[in-house]
Amino acid sequence: MMKSEEVMRILENAIRIGKGVIRYGSVASYIPELAKADKNKLGICLYTIDGNQFETGNTEDRFTIQSISKVMALCLALETFGAEFVFDYVGVEPSGEAFNSLVELDNRSNRPFNPMINSGAITVASLLVNHYSIEDMQKYMQDVCEDPEIAVDEAVFQSEMATCARNKAIAYLLKSKEIIDTDVEDSVTFYTKMCSMSVNARDLAMFGLLLANDGVQLSTGKRLISSQTVRMVQTIMLTCGMYDGSGEFALRTGIPTKSGVGGGLLSVSKKKMGIGIYGPSLDKKGNCIAGCELLGYISEALHLHIFDTREWKVEE
């Protein structure tokens, strides 16, 4: 059994461990607006299933959600269209390729490998754009994160649109293969806007808690997402959430996690907690370098590895 002070002590250690590796990473540079981030920022927030919150560091700093929005978009698509329909357009296999790869799409498969890489997420966005406005998507993100402040960061959005040639290449390739049938420009705009939503570490922890609690909002007892969707989304996060570093990350931490190049990390520990992390210094695969390091420590200290057989308890 663990007391609050013990958890806080572990969090403080985690932050120290994370800070120790910040200098080995660097902020995203391919989008000019993201390059302005302060690489020394680091914050972590835990919302546990028994109602506690633990946090330390820069948990209120806002940053763009980027690829973590792929998880929300997938949830919304699965709830709207059903798994069978969605997975007809996008697979669920890890690709062993980088996030922005085109090769795997053109050469090795007839549909994107999975919804956590750009080609898959743009496909999901093209499904959503038929049914939802970007305001609907924003509202959905506000709801699952319980934060009405979530909104498009216009500066980042404009910066990304000015440098999204590769995503347009992916989208036109999808179009040419008849995987997306909506307007390419509309789909890329929707995708880029959802990536430009501004969140903080608490928002991610809250969304993580929702998934950890099987899709039921802890505060209200209201089911927001079906059990089946929650199970599928966690599985995909575990196998594909960290791009071509997914396998190693799963081995080490055993925590379903999704990263964004804005510096965010969303982690879920089933029936235990949601975790949100912010740290814009990235490793070579585009994942928050401090967060990956400290999650390894936290997984061991709090017994969060999915194949850990030890008891877990946080008590007042």
Added chain:
Amino acid sequence: MMKSEEVMRILENAIRIGKGVIRYGSVASYIPELAKADKNKLGICLYTIDGNQFETGNTEDRFTIQSISKVMALCLALETFGAEFVFDYVGVEPSGEAFNSLVELDNRSNRPFNPMINSGAITVASLLVNHYSIEDMQKYMQDVCEDPEIAVDEAVFQSEMATCARNKAIAYLLKSKEIIDTDVEDSVTFYTKMCSMSVNARDLAMFGLLLANDGVQLSTGKRLISSQTVRMVQTIMLTCGMYDGSGEFALRTGIPTKSGVGGGLLSVSKKKMGIGIYGPSLDKKGNCIAGCELLGYISEALHLHIFDTREWKVEE
């Protein structure tokens, strides 16, 4: 709470469901000796962590373990050399490629993607061959499966050696890249012999139980495998165990599983049970077609999906 009769009823349903798809698969044909198998065979055995055994169908039929031996070999290598050493030679990323792919090795990486594909397993075998005889390996498999009858099926072994040009190609490629430094012929022979070990569904269930019980033998309370190795092995089975169908299988069943072209399936449900299945009719990716189908049903019926939040209990 579930009673024994309920579990047996579920197993009977499972067998019925499995039998319904046998005709859509076919036995392995690329190894002449394997082509002789009776595709209508099907058996399943469950060993639960509270000491029960449930089984139905052809659970005593012997077949060659094939790729499932990759799991035992990985366990032995991790316990002998440590994770850091082993994962210096072989990665842990799903590759999105078929089991016998060479391309991913030559083009996309400097080491095999993971130990569940042939290139990775041959690399593991080349580490083992320096320290162990094939008799040692046989003894290890007998121990973890609690079956002293496990032995090389000579007919299958000879048949495989006569048709192993592709594995030799892989091994020589590994040699040329200095990933293996032992004799190529020795490594391929060791690998082929360990794949030719003859087991039954009960053996696989018993080994599954060992992993489900965190590496501790249930009957004796003796630890055979370390917790860390057990966690890593289950993670790799989940992300890479079913070749390029791993992601979809994980999504659907959420049960760490490894298949062999001999028709075997090894499944682990943490703190719940080990499952062994035999059914030589294979799907296009080389996995037991009936077993994959019935595991989907069992996962739902017994709440075995790793991200399932429901209680599980089997009672007398």
Added chain:
Amino acid sequence: MMKSEEVMRILENAIRIGKGVIRYGSVASYIPELAKADKNKLGICLYTIDGNQFETGNTEDRFTIQSISKVMALCLALETFGAEFVFDYVGVEPSGEAFNSLVELDNRSNRPFNPMINSGAITVASLLVNHYSIEDMQKYMQDVCEDPEIAVDEAVFQSEMATCARNKAIAYLLKSKEIIDTDVEDSVTFYTKMCSMSVNARDLAMFGLLLANDGVQLSTGKRLISSQTVRMVQTIMLTCGMYDGSGEFALRTGIPTKSGVGGGLLSVSKKKMGIGIYGPSLDKKGNCIAGCELLGYISEALHLHIFDTREWKVEE
């Protein structure tokens, strides 16, 4: 020594041979407007360096020049910017890939393999679009083909623009790699317009004669293209002109040739003749099936293989 009647007899044989294989091909179907072509059309025109013209079949039928325009565009780019500049943006290696491949661009090289595949030709178009209007390009084609009637076929142009998602994917990929720095839409429009120019077999034969005569217009003695450009263009036609069938075609005919999916073939026999062929029934690689077949015969009959050591002479 060969007399005119002999040449005409050979041409008649060639047409018969070509017609014999028309049924094994089919007209281009991916562009709706091209699908309307009559697959039984076949025509061939020879302009020899000693001033003779031989022709038979549908040599006056107009069709869109398609990929053959890549040769004119390359000539114009080389003459305008010089070889060093142009080949900094696009390579000269055969790729072994199909005409519309993206993989080779993203995975195997930092620039398009050569100017005869779409990625290379779009790159050349992006260089030209900075200096020339499409009217300039049209004028250039009229000049080198000595046909003032050459103009954009608006129906084909519109049809292609409506189905050019893959070319846009290629162009945006080039943009993302900073290989093209002009506006993507402008470059694709220029490229598509130059492909939509309407020509006949005589036009192609006339342009072939210009190349066969080292870039000097036979009728006026005026040099239109430099010797160096002519040599380079013929080399690239020989090694890369028939997509992933270039090697086999070169082996068999030894005649630098470029095909277009509109059904055209442009062939050059140094110091001997230019050849233009029209036949919209295409083989699987997108080359005029009758033309490829009959060029094999003509090459042998008229001693046109580039490594043929026999004398050649057409006399009155």
Added chain:
Amino acid sequence: MMKSEEVMRILENAIRIGKGVIRYGSVASYIPELAKADKNKLGICLYTIDGNQFETGNTEDRFTIQSISKVMALCLALETFGAEFVFDYVGVEPSGEAFNSLVELDNRSNRPFNPMINSGAITVASLLVNHYSIEDMQKYMQDVCEDPEIAVDEAVFQSEMATCARNKAIAYLLKSKEIIDTDVEDSVTFYTKMCSMSVNARDLAMFGLLLANDGVQLSTGKRLISSQTVRMVQTIMLTCGMYDGSGEFALRTGIPTKSGVGGGLLSVSKKKMGIGIYGPSLDKKGNCIAGCELLGYISEALHLHIFDTREWKVEE
């Protein structure tokens, strides 16, 4: 018209130009025995079709023929089995890949792309090994080079056999695809021995002259190779002879050429001359760096580009 003194002056210039770039290359290092070569050596020999010999530098130094033997092996195979049979096993397309690539074989085609890369040449060797001993092959090379001294360099042969894991990987892959049906070890040994034949620049020039003279031995008037084979071999040399640098080399020199990592270059100028070069300093693609440079100069100075329209004549 050019006099002998003029040719000699051009050759001296060529050597000077070649020597200027030697320092940018390095000797082959992957075969220990080859690493012993003196990188400053350079020699060139021309045998013209009118019976003259011009040479300068190290034209009597012996070195192993390496990949240039692929040309002789192809000639022998074509003469023995016919083109149709041979090209059923190996293609004639440039691959855009390095000489020792496996990927193109496993991923992009069902047979080796062409006989000038290792996979293709090992396939040709496997055809020959059924009909010829290595002594027969040696005799063939002695005949076409008119040098009875050609023999296996045992030190190089042993050195290569000790480091041929990649070639064995290729051969076993070919075996697994049923492209070769002979014993793998026999085929690799035959291939390695033919690569280990010791020649000098004069030998290569003499073989080049034979090809330049349409397969007829100049001294005796005896036809050694058929016209058809000579045409095909030159075409393949032009399109595939310099590995993934073939296209650029063809553009620049227009001379069918084959390189070997022993430092040799074999060039053919139809109806003009054969050229042999020795210079063990190699560029990054494995081609003699000085030879490639000086051939560019010689091609221009002597009008040897295959698409050059200028007259050529060497007179006493």
